[in-house]
Amino acid sequence: MNTPKIDNSVFKRLRFVLVETSSPGNIGAAARAIKTMGFGELVLVNPRFPDAVREEAAIAFASGAQDVLSGARVVATMEEALQDCNFAAAISARLREFSPPVVTPRAVAAQIASDAGLRAALVFGNERFGLPNELVQQCNVLINIPANPDYSSLNLAQAVQVLAYECRMAELGEGRQDSEIGFRGEMAGVAEIEGMFKHLEEALVAIEFLKPDSPKKLMPRLKRLFARTQLETEEVNILRGIARQILTPKQERKPKE
Incomplete structure (x- = not known):
């Protein structure tokens, strides 16, 4: 068939x-x-x-x-x-x-x-x-x-x-770039990346790195930084895991295996 x-x-x-x-x-x-x-x-x-x-x-x-x-x-x-x-x-x-x-x-x-x-x-x-x-x-x-x-x-x-x-x-065919080096995972979706930024911002506020009443330009700078990396889904998950660990009280954290 x-x-x-x-x-x-x-x-x-x-x-x-x-x-x-x-x-x-x-x-x-x-x-x-x-x-x-x-x-x-x-x-x-x-x-x-x-x-x-x-x-x-x-x-x-x-x-x-x-x-x-x-x-x-x-x-x-x-x-x-x-x-x-x-x-x-x-x-x-x-x-x-x-x-x-x-x-x-x-x-x-x-x-x-x-x-x-x-x-x-x-x-x-x-x-x-x-x-x-x-x-x-x-x-x-x-x-x-x-x-x-x-x-x-x-x-x-x-x-x-x-x-x-x-x-x-x-x-x-004109201008096509077919060269590829190394493994490449699935590109993260726009909604996934936006969710990651919100999660990361919450974590930065929790550790007092970002002041919510005076955020200045930190988040736009971080968005610009990560935009250059073309984030993959697994990378977004890693960053959200870091944010989740920051937001979890120390006594509730489980050690990574």
């Missing part, structure tokens, strides 16, 4: 996430950009119009990509949008002091295409305000499109098109 072949290409592992999009036309144009490059998964986080995918402008700008548009999921939070993802990339023209590592579209496309274990999301912000810092910090990397420094403003759908094109070309 022949075992059915599983399509594990980047076309099936990558989703496009639009956060608080204002214009239904931009949503439709983004759906078109996604479909032209062979992708199909679109998620909308709290769009301005709850029925945005049915708006006349969205349908008009989708121009034949109505299947992607009508299949788009509308969710209320970033956590829902990134469910089941273990890699997320924020796209922004504005660099941040405590952002994750900054990469180019081509570099991140090559990374996603060459690692079949990545279930990835590309996250785009509001047309006027972009992505807030707290959402950028939830992502593994920050993508900065190397545009004209004198006029670097891209329309939302144009930015989606650039990333979709780079990911398509990486999957088809």
